[in-house]
Amino acid sequence: MSRLDSFIRRLLAQRDILNAIAEDARRLEGDVLELGLGNGRTYDHLRELFPGRRIVAFDRDERRDQISRPDDADMVVGEIQETIAPYLNGQAALVHADIGTGHPDRDAVTLTWLPNAMAAALARGGIAVSGLPLEHAAFAPFPQPEGVPEGRYFLYRRL
Numbered sequence: 001m002s003r004l005d006s007f008i009r010r011l012l013a014q015r016d017i018l019n020a021i022a023e024d025a026r027r028l029e030g031d032v033l034e035l036g037l038g039n040g041r042t043y044d045h046l047r048e049l050f051p052g053r054r055i056v057a058f059d060r061d062e063r064r065d066q067i068s069r070p071d072d073a074d075m076v077v078g079e080i081q082e083t084i085a086p087y088l089n090g091q092a093a094l095v096h097a098d099i100g101t102g103h104p105d106r107d108a109v110t111l112t113w114l115p116n117a118m119a120a121a122l123a124r125g126g127i128a129v130s131g132l133p134l135e136h137a138a139f140a141p142f143p144q145p146e147g148v149p150e151g152r153y154f155l156y157r158r159l
């Protein structure tokens with residue numbers, strides 16, 4: 001499969017999973033955390049899915065000039081593994097992380113902290129959606145929505 005095909009399929013899985021869990025997540029109280037704002041396409045989709053909900057976005061880059069970006073109060077700039085500390089309070093309804101690189105060595109470093117951070121940020125019953133697989137005792141597998149192949153994007157429920 002070409003990298004373009006793989007990229008497209010990954011984004012389709014991301015969108016289809018977020019659409020599928022949105023109703024469930026809307027029933028939960030708490031913020032939505034977007035780890036890796038990038039150019040804000042997913043952030044913009046989250047705004048559509050969660051109108052009126054506080055969505056806090058994280059990135060090492062300020063992304064000040066782009067269209068889809070939260071106000072400064074909800075934009076956390078820096079290395080997520082450091083800046084997420086105040087949010088490790090078990091209060092988020094949904095945490096989405098799209099910070100995989102496709103480089104196994106770099107992703108392995110991310111996976112030394114990401115599962116713990118997402119588990120600590122989420123409320124009980126909250127939902128973790130991630131481009132990287134998360135292994136953590138506090139996460140139960142969550143059935144993939146119909147039509148989303150296993151292993152392309154990952155979905156968990158915080159126990």
Ligand SMILES: C[S@@+](CC[C@H](N)C(=O)[O-])C[C@H]1O[C@@H](n2cnc3c(N)ncnc32)[C@H](O)[C@@H]1O
Pocket residue numbers: 035036037038039040041042043058059060061078079080081098099100
């Ligand atoms: C693949 S992009 C996210 C794409 C996003 N879903 C969108 O709609 O554009 C990943 C982003 O995460 C940021 N990022 C990755 N790892 C990070 C880290 N450890 N700390 C802060 N930002 C990080 C990168 O700067 C990049 O902007």
